[in-house]
Amino acid sequence: MEKQLLVVEDDLDLCQILREEITERKPDYKLIFAHTEAGAKKALEANEITHILCDIRLPNSSGVDFARHTQRENHKIKIILMSGFPDERELAPGKILGVSHIFSKPFDYDELVQAIDGEDGNAEEYFQLHIDFVNNYIVYPFDIFVRLNASKYLKIFPKDQQREGDNIDKFYSQGIKYLWVKKTDYLAINEQLFVPVRRNLLSVNKPIPFALYEYKEFNFKVFLDEKALFTKEHKEVCKKRELKTLYIRDCDNDKLLSYLDKSIEEILRDSETGEDEKAGQLNDYALTRIESAFFNPTAQEIQDLAKIQKNMTQFFASSKTAINSFFEEVQEEKGLYQHSINVSALTWGLFLQIEKDREENPKTAFKDVTFSNNDTKEILCMAGLLHDLGEISLKTQALEDPEKITEAYIKEKHPHEAANLLREMNDIDAKLIEVVQNHEEFCDRSGKMKKNRSQLSLFAQMISLTNYYDELVTLKDLTKGQALMNVKENENKFYKKLIPLLEKLVQQNHSL
Ligand SMILES: [Fe+2]
Ligand SMILES: [Fe+2]
Numbered sequence: 400m401e402k403q404l405l406v407v408e409d410d411l412d413l414c415q416i417l418r419e420e421i422t423e424r425k426p427d428y429k430l431i432f433a434h435t436e437a438g439a440k441k442a443l444e445a446n447e448i449t450h451i452l453c454d455i456r457l458p459n460s461s462g463v464d465f466a467r468h469t470q471r472e473n474h475k476i477k478i479i480l481m482s483g484f485p486d487e488r489e490l491a492p493g494k495i496l497g498v499s500h501i502f503s504k505p506f507d508y509d510e511l512v513q514a515i516d517g518e519d520g521n522a523e524e525y526f527q528l529h530i531d532f533v534n535n536y537i538v539y540p541f542d543i544f545v546r547l548n549a550s551k552y553l554k555i556f557p558k559d560q561q562r563e564g565d566n567i568d569k570f571y572s573q574g575i576k577y578l579w580v581k582k583t584d585y586l587a588i589n590e591q592l593f594v595p596v597r598r599n600l601l602s603v604n605k606p607i608p609f610a611l612y613e614y615k616e617f618n619f620k621v622f623l624d625e626k627a628l629f630t631k632e633h634k635e636v637c638k639k640r641e642l643k644t645l646y647i648r649d650c651d652n653d654k655l656l657s658y659l660d661k662s663i664e665e666i667l668r669d670s671e672t673g674e675d676e677k678a679g680q681l682n683d684y685a686l687t688r689i690e691s692a693f694f695n696p697t698a699q700e701i702q703d704l705a706k707i708q709k710n711m712t713q714f715f716a717s718s719k720t721a722i723n724s725f726f727e728e729v730q731e732e733k734g735l736y737q738h739s740i741n742v743s744a745l746t747w748g749l750f751l752q753i754e755k756d757r758e759e760n761p762k763t764a765f766k767d768v769t770f771s772n773n774d775t776k777e778i779l780c781m782a783g784l785l786h787d788l789g790e791i792s793l794k795t796q797a798l799e800d801p802e803k804i805t806e807a808y809i810k811e812k813h814p815h816e817a818a819n820l821l822r823e824m825n826d827i828d829a830k831l832i833e834v835v836q837n838h839e840e841f842c843d844r845s846g847k848m849k850k851n852r853s854q855l856s857l858f859a860q861m862i863s864l865t866n867y868y869d870e871l872v873t874l875k876d877l878t879k880g881q882a883l884m885n886v887k888e889n890e891n892k893f894y895k896k897l898i899p900l901l902e903k904l905v906q907q908n909h910s911l
Contacts, residue, residue, distance in 0.1 A: 403429045403446055404515060407439040407453040407462065408481070413504075417452070420508040425516065436460040443469065448476055450515050455482045455501075479514055481506070525552060525579040530571055544579040545570065552579055594655055595644045597683045598637045600662050601629045602669075608658060612646040619646055656691075659684055660706060667714055674721060678728040681714055682740060689736045689784060693791045698824040701785070708743070708780045715747055722748050726905070735787060738873040743783025745865040745904065750779055752900035764896040768857060782834040782862055789816030811847045814839050834858045838866050841892035852894060860894040864901060867892070879905050 404421070408414050414432050421428060431446055433439040436457050442448065451469060455462040466478045483504040500514045525544065539559070544552035555570075555578075570578070601607065606626050612619040622645055623633060637645075647655060663684040666672055672680075685707045692700040715722050725744055729737065756763045790813045797804035818836035821827045837859035840846035852860065864886070871882035883902055890898060 401429060401447075402427070402450060402515075403431060403448045404450045404452060405431045405433060405439060405442050405446070405448045407433045407436070407451065407457065407465065409434045409454065409458050421512060421515075424508065424512045428515075434458075436465050439465060451476055451478045452511075452515065453478065453480055455480050477515070479511075525581055530567065530575065530578055541580045544581075545575060546577070546579050594647045596647055596655070596659075597687065598634075598643055598645060599680050599683045600659060600666075600687075601634075601645075602662055602666055603629060603631055603634060605629060605662075605665075608654075609647045612648060613640075613642055614644075614646060619648070656688075656703070659687060663710055667710060667717075674718065674724045675728055677714060678721070678725040681710060682725070682729045682732070682737075685711065685740050685784075686732075686736050689739055692785075693736070693788060696788055696792065696820050698826075701821070701824060701827070704784055705777075705781065708777060708784060711740075711743065712747065712776055712780055715744070715751075722751070733873055733876075735790060735874070738869055739784050739787055741783075741869045741873055742786060742862065742865050743780050745869060745901070746779045746783045746862050747776060748904045749861050749865060749897065749900055750776060752904050756900065778828060778831050778834065779858060779861065782831055782838070782858065783865070785817060785821065785831070786835050786838040786862060786866060787813060787817065788820055788835070789813035789818075792816060792820065830856070830858065834862050838862045842894055843891045845892055857894075861897060864893045864897050868901060868905075 402425075406414060406417055408417065411434070414434070418430060418432070421430060429446075431442050431448070433442045436459075439451075439453070451466070453462040453465060457465065462480055466480060469476055469478060480501045481504060482501055502511055502514070525546070539556055542554050542558045543556040544554050546552055567578075596611070601611075606628055607623060608626065610621055610625045611623040613622040614620075622642075623629065636642075663681060666680050667677055688704060688707050692704045715725070722744060726741075729741065729744075753765050753768070757765055757768075790809060793804060793809045793813055793816055797809065814836050818832050821832050821835060833856055837846075837848075837850065837855050840848055840850040840855055840859065840863060842852035842855070842860065842863075844851050846863075855863070867889075868882050868886055871877040871885055872879060877885065883905065886893070886898060886901070
């Protein structure tokens, strides 16, 4: 998208300099100038402005008010304020909704352009704290940085450590008034009190047993009171403000999870809710649950994961097109947890393709395969959800021992780690553990344990294929076509007869 920068500045000389300095650095920006608030509003209506650079003091009006107004109208516009007065430099951008930076005149133009340019720049990652605020703590619950330049920050105090001597005062005496904290860390402090709930899981016309909060300007604001009805209007407001996540305060985690369990069951039973919507909500719910199981792999968490598996398999069995709706709904989502859900759904789908092949094709290669009982699908689905369970625990261990636990080490050992975690729990089916342990083995001995096809169960062969395919799509961003091509180029790795079935599953809708 073209960047259209509206500069609101009454000083015409400065406008000229800004034009030259910005154009020199970023010739592709479209620059639009306004000298009053009224002019700026007109320019906003007439153009598709993406960025605003605005003086705090405008003739007869305030740049801060203008920023607030603009933010209400279109919160996607990135706003940067400029100030020529020392007292205004004390304003923290986070205190003014939607303002990402405040620059003091005279500017460092490189920094200014970087601030305009950075989509996810440091302005999004860090925010400044006045040194007095930091001074109030003896032990900081967050890492503290000094800002070296627009994109460089230096950690000066690690979190949770006792303050030594007068270190902070030293910075004070050097004239450094602001220190910086990572936004994610700051949020984490509050997340001890606030637990996120995905908007999609809130069912319309159901009273909510706890108050919901939205996160704004480093604060949580009440969105809905306790026991209020979540109406269609609320849903619209969420959509309009792009609130994907709401928060619950002081949440008892068990209470939240049982609420989510109940909600998803109601959603899946509800005949009014469309298949696509069900698929999306099921996916959101599964993400929450898997995240929690991966971070805390206890027998209880795994048992809870089995509830998702039940909901998923029930949904997939509910109609011929359910699995396609599911893939259509989730295809934009990325990451390890999504990958786990996808592998689960794909393996289930592959199983359905095998069954179909057995019904329709008298010469099927799967004639002699016996799928003994209903547990089959459950094991496949669970194995998909759990196969990469070992990754998070190894990544955590890597923090303590980065020399030993490298990325290559994690790649090699995570199936083993997952299998070990599962073995420690009672009542986990040995078949499930075998599939998890072998999910990165290949039929041609090219896996880390160098097993061959005869050493792998059919389930393990299935998941090795679906995992390989979905890693390319969900973790490496290939298109489905490219991923299938890659699978075919490496057909020796897989049980070849499975490949056309996977192809059918991901290419043809309604093929089941
Ligand atoms: Fe893996
Ligand atoms: Fe995987």
